[in-house]
Amino acid sequence: MFTGIITHLGEIVSVREVADGRELVVKSDLPLAEIPLGASIAHSGICLTVVASGEGSHAVQASPETLARTTLGSWRAGTRVNLERSLRLGDELGGHLVFGHVDAVGEIVAIEPEGGYRRVEIALPPTLAPMVAVKGSIAVDGISLTVNEAGRDRFAVTIIPHTWAHTTLADRRPGDPVNLEADMLARYVARQLAFARPA
Numbered sequence: 001m002f003t004g005i006i007t008h009l010g011e012i013v014s015v016r017e018v019a020d021g022r023e024l025v026v027k028s029d030l031p032l033a034e035i036p037l038g039a040s041i042a043h044s045g046i047c048l049t050v051v052a053s054g055e056g057s058h059a060v061q062a063s064p065e066t067l068a069r070t071t072l073g074s075w076r077a078g079t080r081v082n083l084e085r086s087l088r089l090g091d092e093l094g095g096h097l098v099f100g101h102v103d104a105v106g107e108i109v110a111i112e113p114e115g116g117y118r119r120v121e122i123a124l125p126p127t128l129a130p131m132v133a134v135k136g137s138i139a140v141d142g143i144s145l146t147v148n149e150a151g152r153d154r155f156a157v158t159i160i161p162h163t164w165a166h167t168t169l170a171d172r173r174p175g176d177p178v179n180l181e182a183d184m185l186a187r188y189v190a191r192q193l194a195f196a197r198p199a
Contacts, residue, residue, distance in 0.1 A: 001087045002042045002098040004137075004144025006167050008083040010043070012075050013057055021064060024075065027057045028083055035085065040100065042084040044168065045142030045179040046070050047100025070102045071141075071177045080168045082142045096137040096144050102179045104128045106140070108172050109154060118159045119148075120169070124180060129153065131182035139181040143167050 010028035017023075026043065032053045035041070039050050041060070048060035067073040075081070087097075106128075109121040122140065124132065132138055132150050139145070143163065149156040164170050172178065 002047070002084050002100055002142070003087055004084070004096055004098045004139045004142060006082040006084055006143055006163075009166070009168065010081045010083045012077055012079040012081065014077055015075065018061060021062050022067060022072075023051070023059055023061045024072075025057050025059045026081065026083075029056070030058070030083060030085070032056070032058055040086040042082070042086075042098070042100045042142045044071065044081045045098070045100065045102055045139050045181055046072055047086075069105070070179050071105055074177070080171055082167050084142060096139075097184055098139045098142070098144065098181060099184060100142075101181060103131075103182050104180050105177045106180045108174050108176045108178060110174055111172065114158065116161050118164060118169075119156055120159055120172075121149075121154055121156045122178060122180070123154045126153065128180060128182060137183045139179075141168060141178050142181075143169065 008028050008030050010026040013025040013027045015024050035050060037050055040047050041050060050058050051061055052059040062072050104125050106122045106124045109123050112119045129152055132147055132155050134147055134150050136147050137144060138147055145157040147155050148158050159169055
């Protein structure tokens, strides 16, 4: 479980194919001495398990399911990723509750300056649209953001300068894919409504 508050940036050092998946080595300034093997770390919104760690880097593995349903399949050496350690009981919940289970991949449609801020418009698949509401929360590449506009096939968020400077959003351009995770409450409400409809 995470909060969507990015604490560190990492960089992919290497990617190699392993049995039934892919292994990635990530360089960062995470306090790895405090993070045991088997711990969960969100990588641009994807919950991954630490399988090895060394001086300034750690390794994670991704299954075919993760490769197929997230942006991770396109990550290469040099790709920057947002990092967040898992939430511990008693930690401040500064964003919103995030599972680290990506619902869909969206696409950056536009990035427009608005004073010192930036308006980012993102296209999303129809299956996710019912779970995105104005003033609701959504995780974009693991970042907890508030939805300002919501349509049938896209939504928009406003990015403050701090978030722009301390996450990978500054790397994004129109056409780039991003990992999306809907708010967990919206996910369960949508599921209940689906079962409530007449067959």
